[in-house]
Amino acid sequence: MSLIDIMNNLNDKDSDADSILNLDNLRDALPEHxxxxxxxxxxxxxxxxxxxxxxxxxANLKLRFIENNCSPRQSQENxxxxxxxxxxVVALHKLLSHEPVDIVSLRQMAISKGGFITDELxxxxxxxxxxxxxxxxxxxPKESVLKAHRDYQQVVxxxxxxxxxxxxxxxxxxxxxxxxxxxxxxxRVLVRHxxxxxxxxxxxxxxxxxxxxxxxxxxxxxxxLSTHHLRxxxxxxxxxTNHMLNYLYPIxxxxxxxxxxYMDNAELGTIFCLPWLITWYGHVLSDYRHVVRLYxxxxxCHPLMAIYLSAAIVLYRETAVLETECDMAMIHCLLxxxxxxxxxxxxxxxxxxxxxxxxxxxxxxxxxxxxLRSLTILNYEKFAEVxxxxxxxxxxxxxxxxxxxDDIVEKKPVTQPRGESRAKNVARYTxxxxxxxxxxxxxxxxxxxxxxxWF
Numbered sequence: 001m002s003l004i005d006i007m008n009n010l011n012d013k014d015s016d017a018d019s020i021l022n023l024d025n026l027r028d029a030l031p032e033h034x035x036x037x038x039x040x041x042x043x044x045x046x047x048x049x050x051x052x053x054x055x056x057x058x059a060n061l062k063l064r065f066i067e068n069n070c071s072p073r074q075s076q077e078n079x080x081x082x083x084x085x086x087x088x089v090v091a092l093h094k095l096l097s098h099e100p101v102d103i104v105s106l107r108q109m110a111i112s113k114g115g116f117i118t119d120e121l122x123x124x125x126x127x128x129x130x131x132x133x134x135x136x137x138x139x140x141p142k143e144s145v146l147k148a149h150r151d152y153q154q155v156v157x158x159x160x161x162x163x164x165x166x167x168x169x170x171x172x173x174x175x176x177x178x179x180x181x182x183x184x185x186x187x188r189v190l191v192r193h194x195x196x197x198x199x200x201x202x203x204x205x206x207x208x209x210x211x212x213x214x215x216x217x218x219x220x221x222x223x224x225l226s227t228h229h230l231r232x233x234x235x236x237x238x239x240x241t242n243h244m245l246n247y248l249y250p251i252x253x254x255x256x257x258x259x260x261x262y263m264d265n266a267e268l269g270t271i272f273c274l275p276w277l278i279t280w281y282g283h284v285l286s287d288y289r290h291v292v293r294l295y296x297x298x299x300x301c302h303p304l305m306a307i308y309l310s311a312a313i314v315l316y317r318e319t320a321v322l323e324t325e326c327d328m329a330m331i332h333c334l335l336x337x338x339x340x341x342x343x344x345x346x347x348x349x350x351x352x353x354x355x356x357x358x359x360x361x362x363x364x365x366x367x368x369x370x371x372l373r374s375l376t377i378l379n380y381e382k383f384a385e386v387x388x389x390x391x392x393x394x395x396x397x398x399x400x401x402x403x404x405x406d407d408i409v410e411k412k413p414v415t416q417p418r419g420e421s422r423a424k425n426v427a428r429y430t431x432x433x434x435x436x437x438x439x440x441x442x443x444x445x446x447x448x449x450x451x452x453x454w455f
Contacts, residue, residue, distance in 0.1 A: 314335060
């Protein structure tokens, strides 16, 4: 049984399987007609059934087609996989049409195979994942202000060297215009946050957003990321970045002790995967579709997920590493070049499995640092609480509680002490990990159902 099946059972224990449209009916209904999730027992009825537009366990049922670890090319060759892709696009459109968006379901969509599928959907989904209001974006400072920043000249030099990050065949005039936008976007963030320091590789992340959502929304998204997921990279020194890299070996050691020992004996270090981490793989993957798919994944997950993906890649290439001479230079040369034919979806799933099996909190001591020293992780906890409060049920509860202040004490639900709740949740989800062989979609369950209290 897959994780999605388990989640369906947990979230909809009383649902009647016969009340949900079967996959054959859904196949007949799409793409000619819009997808409708049909269940019994809701408030808006039509005959004996209810038609709802939200993403529910029935909508999750559609995603079973796309849980296989096949490549995008294989999906195109398989009509059933292509149908699943169309279904997911329709489900995403429906999910994003509601306010407030169900962040739990949106994260599940981002993590499951294919991510958000199209750039059109990413334009709508990425701001929702980061809780960014695209209608309230600060105006751009004057050009003289941007150029006066200490990092301006370095940013211009790096952007001028970033030709390979733009689509091949793009007209020079269009590319130069995008490069100017890229410089301005980076400088807007740096001017807005004087405590942040530009690093080489930051532009690789920003250009990905620029190609998908345009200049102003890119600024808003990267502005949020720079104080959350990317915060440790933007310190004056690389100390915190090195701390994040220090998680790589503990993860590999838990999953494959012989591989860890071999890499230790070669004194390999972690420099080979530094560009992977600080550019979110934008600098090392040649296929634009793979880059944006990973961004879907990273935006929906914990800031350390890029390191877990690094571990998944190294573990996938374990045989090649062990067949290479136990020499730092030789293994570094092998691993620093990411093959173009890596099974991306399989690696995303493996990274999710590793995250569930070996969570960061359990590896912190071995990573030779106190977990909470990371500003990225500290800020992510605050951001996660905000994201959780976007959930429709959370907003409804808050509105209910403030309707009558005199009744707040009586209405407030009884909660367990934080430590006790965390311990019980960890035990519960650990059982899932052991019994179900979780895929990367498990991160959605962890990051939402547990409200990020487990680390």
